[in-house]
Amino acid sequence: MKKIIYLVLAVLTFGLNACYDEKMEWGDPYTHPGAAELPLQLQEKIARYEALTAYTNFKLGVGIDFNLYMSDENYQTIINENFREITPGNELKQSSLMKTDGTLDFSKADPVIDALKARGLTIYGHTLVWHSQQKASYLNSLIAPTIIPGPAGESLLDVTALLDGSFTGWSRNNAAGITVVAGAGLSSSDPAVRMQTTTAGNEWDTQLTSPEFPVFVGHHYEVSFYVKSEDAGQARVSFAGMSNNYPWIDGGALFTTSASWTQIIYTDLEATASAMKVAFDFGKVPGIYYVDINTIRVIDLDAAPVEVNFVENGGFETGDLTNWTAANPGGGITVTAAAKFEGNYGLQGIASASSANEWDLQFQTPEIMLDPAKTYTMSFYIKSDVEGKGRISFPGFDNEWPWINWDGSGAGALFTTNATWQQISFDITPAYKAGANTVKISFDLGKVAGATYFVDNVKVIEKPAAAASSRQKIQRAPIIIEMPWDEKVSIIESVLTKYVTDVASHFAGKVAAWDVVNEPLNDNGTVRTGEEDLKATDVFYWQYYLGQEYAVKAFKWAREADPNAKLFINDYGLESPSGAKVEGLIKYVQYIESQGATVHGIGTQLHLNINWTDTLGIQSMFEKLAATGKLIKVSELDIAIANSSDPESPVSPTAEQYEQQANLYRFVAEMYSKCIPEAQRYGITVWGISDSENEHEYWLKNDAPCLWDAEYARKHAYKGFADGLAGKDVSADFSGELKY
Numbered sequence: 033m034k035k036i037i038y039l040v041l042a043v044l045t046f047g048l049n050a051c052y053d054e055k056m057e058w059g060d061p062y063t064h065p066g067a068a069e070l071p072l073q074l075q076e077k078i079a080r081y082e083a084l085t086a087y088t089n090f091k092l093g094v095g096i097d098f099n100l101y102m103s104d105e106n107y108q109t110i111i112n113e114n115f116r117e118i119t120p121g122n123e124l125k126q127s128s129l130m131k132t133d134g135t136l137d138f139s140k141a142d143p144v145i146d147a148l149k150a151r152g153l154t155i156y157g158h159t160l161v162w163h164s165q166q167k168a169s170y171l172n173s174l175i176a177p178t179i180i181p182g183p184a185g186e187s188l189l190d191v192t193a194l195l196d197g198s199f200t201g202w203s204r205n206n207a208a209g210i211t212v213v214a215g216a217g218l219s220s221s222d223p224a225v226r227m228q229t230t231t232a233g234n235e236w237d238t239q240l241t242s243p244e245f246p247v248f249v250g251h252h253y254e255v256s257f258y259v260k261s262e263d264a265g266q267a268r269v270s271f272a273g274m275s276n277n278y279p280w281i282d283g284g285a286l287f288t289t290s291a292s293w294t295q296i297i298y299t300d301l302e303a304t305a306s307a308m309k310v311a312f313d314f315g316k317v318p319g320i321y322y323v324d325i326n327t328i329r330v331i332d333l334d335a336a337p338v339e340v341n342f343v344e345n346g347g348f349e350t351g352d353l354t355n356w357t358a359a360n361p362g363g364g365i366t367v368t369a370a371a372k373f374e375g376n377y378g379l380q381g382i383a384s385a386s387s388a389n390e391w392d393l394q395f396q397t398p399e400i401m402l403d404p405a406k407t408y409t410m411s412f413y414i415k416s417d418v419e420g421k422g423r424i425s426f427p428g429f430d431n432e433w434p435w436i437n438w439d440g441s442g443a444g445a446l447f448t449t450n451a452t453w454q455q456i457s458f459d460i461t462p463a464y465k466a467g468a469n470t471v472k473i474s475f476d477l478g479k480v481a482g483a484t485y486f487v488d489n490v491k492v493i494e495k496p497a498a499a500a501s502s503r504q505k506i507q508r509a510p511i512i513i514e515m516p517w518d519e520k521v522s523i524i525e526s527v528l529t530k531y532v533t534d535v536a537s538h539f540a541g542k543v544a545a546w547d548v549v550n551e552p553l554n555d556n557g558t559v560r561t562g563e564e565d566l567k568a569t570d571v572f573y574w575q576y577y578l579g580q581e582y583a584v585k586a587f588k589w590a591r592e593a594d595p596n597a598k599l600f601i602n603d604y605g606l607e608s609p610s611g612a613k614v615e616g617l618i619k620y621v622q623y624i625e626s627q628g629a630t631v632h633g634i635g636t637q638l639h640l641n642i643n644w645t646d647t648l649g650i651q652s653m654f655e656k657l658a659a660t661g662k663l664i665k666v667s668e669l670d671i672a673i674a675n676s677s678d679p680e681s682p683v684s685p686t687a688e689q690y691e692q693q694a695n696l697y698r699f700v701a702e703m704y705s706k707c708i709p710e711a712q713r714y715g716i717t718v719w720g721i722s723d724s725e726n727e728h729e730y731w732l733k734n735d736a737p738c739l740w741d742a743e744y745a746r747k748h749a750y751k752g753f754a755d756g757l758a759g760k761d762v763s764a765d766f767s768g769e770l771k772y
Contacts, residue, residue: 070687070748077763078746084114087757088705091715093117093156095668098144100726106744110721111153117544118148119156119667119717124543127165127570129535134170134527136534145542156717157539158667159547159602160532161586163562166572174527175520176566177401188245188253189310189330194225201243206315210240217324218258218293224322227314235268235286237315240323247273247303251334255310256297258324261289265319273308274301289321300333339493342408343473344398346490348377355398362393362478373413373453373488381485383420383478390423390446392478393485399428399470399516400492402462410473411457412490414449420483421446428471430463446479453486459495470514524577525585532586536593545598545714547635547667548590549583553603557616583620587629598714602635602667606657609649614656621660633663633714638700641672642692647699654707665714666704670737671696671749679734687748694752697739701756718753 070078084092094115100107111118122128123141131137145155193200197212204210209228216224229238247253255269266286271277278285279298287296310330314321345354348367358365363382371378383393402408410424423446425433436458438447447456462471473492477485536546552575554560559580562573575582583601590599601621606614614636621631634657638650657664671693674683685693704716720727722740739750755761 078751080766081754084754087754090713091117093119093715093717095119095121095717095719097121098123102144107721112151117154117156119158124157125165126167130167132170138538154544155542157543157546159550160590162550163571163573165570168568168570168572171572172566174523175515177514187329189242191325191328194325203241205236205239209238216322218327222326224324227321229315229318232318233315235313235316239311239313241311242309244307244309247308249303249306251303251332253301254299254331254333256295257328258293258295259289260291260293260322262320265289265321266317267314269298270311270313273303273305275304342400342492343490347375348379349375351377357396359396360391360394362387365395371486378486378488381477383481383483385482387478387481390476390479394474394476396472396474399472399514401470401514404462407495408460408492409495410460410492411455413453413455413488415451415453415486416449417484420449420485421479422477425474425476426471427474428464428468430465521577528574529589532589533593536590540594545600546590547602548586548599549601551603552583553613553616555605555613557612559620584624584627584629587624587631591630598632600633600635601631604637604639606636607649607653609646614653618660633665635665635667637668638666639670642696643675651703654703658708663714664708664712666716668719669716670719672732672735672737674735682734683736685736690748694748697749698752698756701753
């Protein structure tokens with residue numbers, strides 16, 4: 033054997049995704065040269081090696097595909113002979129276990145795990161908490177904003193007969209295909225009209241037509257609604273009583289639909305009669321369509337504008353502080369009829385006898401989402417039993433305490449109050465803090481000790497821009513109200529608690545160890561903060577809501593659910609020459625344990641490449657990990673050959689490249705045994721069996737990273753890895769003359 037080749041690259045690239053992801057189609061012919069291309073003498077040596085388990089006492093594992101294990105005899109035989117522990121590549125991730133409604137389904141994983149256990153193999157769970165391959169659509173739906181169609185009475189079209197499913201006054205072509213479905217609307221609590229067209233025909237073959245309703249000749253109208261379809265579709269809306277009863281939208285008579293809700297708007301329709309009808313024509317293209325009933329709007333664009341208040345419960349007419357926050361109740365904050373300016377209720381706030389600062393009596397509106405491109409007018413009515421002073425602050429804005437010169441005495445002055453109701457009004461142009469997109473409006477009335485204040489009719493109204501024409505549009509649906517941040521955090525934590533607990537409990541006694549937290553760090557060694565993307569389908573950052581404590585909690589929940597399982601934290605790129613990531617992970621483990629959680633071990637993925645792997649970095653990493661005293665596991669070992677993280681076509685490795693790959697496999701195994709004390713060696717898991725396209729439809733799909741070739745023949749890498757496990761060139765001890 034040649035000496036181990038030390039491959040050092042000044043700039044180390046970490047562009048590879050760290051774990052299996054969803055399957056993708058194999059797009060190229062599979063032409064990797066296999067073990068048959070090796071020199072015959074080397075082939076003979078490799079063939080004489082025993083199974084890998086013969087060369088080490090620590091646990092050898094492999095990442096596998098459950099379906100392949102159950103269906104491919106060669107694949108199964110290699111696993112049973114060479115490995116003692118199985119890591120499911122995908123089957124224990126949230127995307128596999130959780131259904132779209134958030135319930136868990138273990139029916140696919142359980143039979144395979146039982147079969148593996150029956151063969152004497154242990155199971156390593158991968159992974160309880162990760163940001164990828166999550167049921168993000170479901171998780172995001174739990175914290176999605178509330179969508180309110182708009183103020184009652186805004187629309188001229190009465191949809192009561194659709195909401196109750198009676199269709200009274202509405203006419204239907206293909207009545208059997210037009211029904212009302214509860215919970216199918218834009219919000220999960222709202223109904224939708226379901227319209228099913230089975231065969232292509234005329235637009236009006238599946239048609240829902242409204243009753244006649246009065247309009248004004250010469251007025252201009254806008255019709256809008258939200259629609260989606262189970263597959264790509266097309267439809268239109270037609271009218272009676274308008275100047276153009278078949279309007280052309282997007283260059284054609286039909287609008288398009290998809291599985292996502294889309295708002296359709298017909299605007300500037302001029303009435304030529306005193307009555308109007310609206311017809312939904314869905315008969316042209318076969319499919320199943322849904323029209324959200326609560327967002328069907330017909331608006332008179334020439335009517336007086338409707339005022340929309342962005343402050344929920346701004347008049348306190350719920351009779352309580354619904355959705356408001358008593359940030360500092362002082363001497364007491366109540367909603368009472370005695371505090372009203374108009375209507376039935378108002379708010380009463382009392383400053384305590386020791387009150388001295390503005391914030392000593394403080395109450396706040398619900399969170400409000402305002403557009404930074406617009407200007408708003410805030411107003412409210414206020415009085416007090418004695419001469420009082422107050423201010424308004426804006427948690428969420430870059431300038432939380434705007435410098436409003438209320439009384440002319442200088443910047444930041446307070447407004448004054450007395451026993452007479454007065455309206456205070458001023459304009460707001462939103463400027464949010466970094467990362468914020470909502471604001472709470474805070475009433476800070478604690479400056480005067482013992483004062484009692486009465487507040488009513490709190491409003492934030494969009495300041496109308498100069499009208500572009502004689503017609504002024506009305507605010508239209510939907511109005512979006514974000515869920516308060518603390519409520520989001522509470523929901524996300526409860527879901528994660530239940531998920532970790534339920535999964536770990538279900539597999540207790542079957543799964544010997546878990547990657548409790550997977551890939552928590554950035555490449556610079558800091559804890560990922562993640563981001564919020566309510567449109568994401570499979571990426572969800574728990575730490576965005578729970579902070580770095582998410583790992584502390586996950587380890588505690590996992591230990592409570594299964595006290596006997598070994599609990600690991602796992603990440604990639606720990607072998608980086610800078611040492612920043614491995615040092616960051618060690619510090620994070622120390623932090624997690626300082627908060628009362630238990631971390632048994634640390635996993636290092638080691639997705640390597642012969643072209644840019646620094647072996648000195650690997651040795652340094654093992655030494656640093658050993659110093660923690662934790663169990664250390666090489667969790668996902670493979671070694672790529674291509675000089676690219678995603679080659680466009682299958683690589684054709686040379687004998688020299690195969691030898692480099694073998695030497696690097698040997699180096700990793702030797703350094704693991706050399707640097708990690710025996711008591712800390714949990715083991716090494718190789719990521720995949722063979723270079724077959726069946727295993728690499730996505731991960732390293734055009735590379736040749738494994739120990740067996742595409743035909744399940746042992747590669748040079750097999751010999752290198754076995755020699756590394758044994759700590760010597762095993763073939764040097766072979767007796768008898770080689771045939772070749």
